Amino acid sequence: MTETTTTPARRQHGPMARQDGNQTPEQRFTGTWWRCSAPACWNAALEPTPELLAELEAQGRKPKGTITITHTRADGTLLEGSRKGDGVFEIVRPHRFWFGRSLPGVLFIRNSRDKRADRWTIRRAAEALRAAGWSVEIDIDEDTRRSFAQAEQDRVERAEERAERFDEYAGNAAARSEGHRGEARRIAQGIPFGQPILVGHHSQRRAERDQERIDSNMRKGIAEGEKAEHYASRAAAAGSYDAFRNNPGRTLRRIEKLEADLRRVQRNLDGAGAQGWNPNHPDHAAELNRQKQELQEEVGYWRHVIAKAEADGFKVWSRDDFAKGDFARWRGTWYEVLRVNAKSVTVPHIHNMGPVVTKEGNRHNGLTYTLPYNELAGRMGGEEMREKLAAAKAEDGSG
CATH class of the missing domain: 1.10.287 (Helix Hairpins)
Structure with missing residues (x-):
């Protein structure tokens, strides 16, 4: 391994030394590259190979500059140094890089925040860029991250922004739908009820155009109405994110x-x-x-x-709350508890129908089911439940 000179220190490791081949199996870089002395460091600076530089010079072209790919758990994987039309996006798109409104001028790997760097993808993208004549600096810092509370708050705020945006989209689509439908009705009102197209009459062509316009506006109105429903559904889903997560x-x-x-x-x-x-x-x-x-x-x-x-009044159920013979409420049905386990209760099989399922009423050959405590919604003592069942039966009999 040859170390000829050094570059400035990276922000989380020491100076990066030039390497000519002899990479570790984990790095798998080829040609001329740079890395820091830390054995666990994945950072590198890749330069076009001498053969590629000679080919570019023979074609009268120059090296294309430097692209920087960074990853922190706080910001995710970002690619900087590219401009629109320089061909970088087309090179890295197969490697999951994309663009968005929130980061103008920056390409990124979607859903890479708060996660470990996808080093395989980053490495393959860097090698593809270098093969196209770019120098690439890779800067991976796994220790810079945001707290989970910060990440969760950011997700809630983004969901609220999506809800507002989709509400606006839904309102616009609904307005366009009503506009198209209204135009269709306006045209139809000018045609006498039941009036056919008079073939050969001077009004034929106008009547055909009116028919086409009515059909076109009705179709557009229906399409925009479906679009409004779609965006309203997405707005509702985004608006309920916080309640769903909590x-x-x-x-x-x-x-x-x-x-x-x-x-x-x-x-x-x-x-x-x-x-x-x-x-x-x-x-x-x-x-x-x-x-x-x-x-x-x-x-x-x-x-x-x-x-x-x-x-606020929510009950966290556990094995201490139940005994054999009690009843547990799950998805609107009461089930008799046959056995109390560490993380669940054993009950008659849930395919039994009815508001209350007892072991005597188990119509599935004694088959049982386990209900986790974190899915239960209530408890009732066995004696209390049987009194209620007896009272209900007596009332039905007297009726």
Whole structure:
């Protein structure tokens, strides 16, 4: 490996030294490139190969300049240094880069914020750019991130902006729909009811044009009406984002999954995982510790949401709340509890029909089902339920 000179230090690592071949299998760069001395660093500066430079010179062309690809968990993967019409977008589009109104003049990988860098995609995009004559600087910083609370607040604000935008789109489409329908009615009002087209008469062509205009406006009115319904539906979905994310039952299920992910990460850190992580490798250990910190922060955030819901009257059910013979309410139906488990209750199979399902009324050959505590909506004692059933039966009999 040859180290000839150095470039200025990158913002999170030391100076980058020139490398001519002999890359590690993880880097897989070819030709002339630069990297920092940190063994876990993925940053690099790729330059066109001497062969490509000679080819460009023979064609009377010059190297095209420098493109910078950066990634932080706070901002995602961004590509800067490109201008409209320079061909960069066409090169990196197959590698998931796109453009948007929120970042004018910058290309980015969608949904890359708050996530680990997709190094494979970044590397392939950089190699494609260098093959086209560009120098490429790769700057990956996995430690710069925003808190989960900040990310969640940003998602809520974006959802509110989408709701407002789609409301406006829906209103505009509805207005256009009514305009087209009104125009069709206006034209139709000028035609006597039941009047056919008089073939051969001097009014034939005008009548045909009126018919075409009525048909065209009605079709446009229907299309714009469907568009208005579509945007209204999207506005409603965006407007309910906050309520959807903070639904207590859904949040409890999310916490359960996050805690399982946290246990998996800890097993990998302990060297007992089976997912190819090596806790003795500096890059692997750093990433696993990042994941652990992020998961702990997210679990804490959602537990705060549940605590607030409990303060507002929401009940978090557990095995301490149920006993065999009680009834649990799930999706509008009461089921008799046959067994109390650590995370669920066992009940007669949910394919039994009716507002109340008991073990005597199990019509599915004794088949059972388990209902997680985080999906239950109520509890009633067995004696109280049987009194209610008896009273209802007596009332029906007297009637």
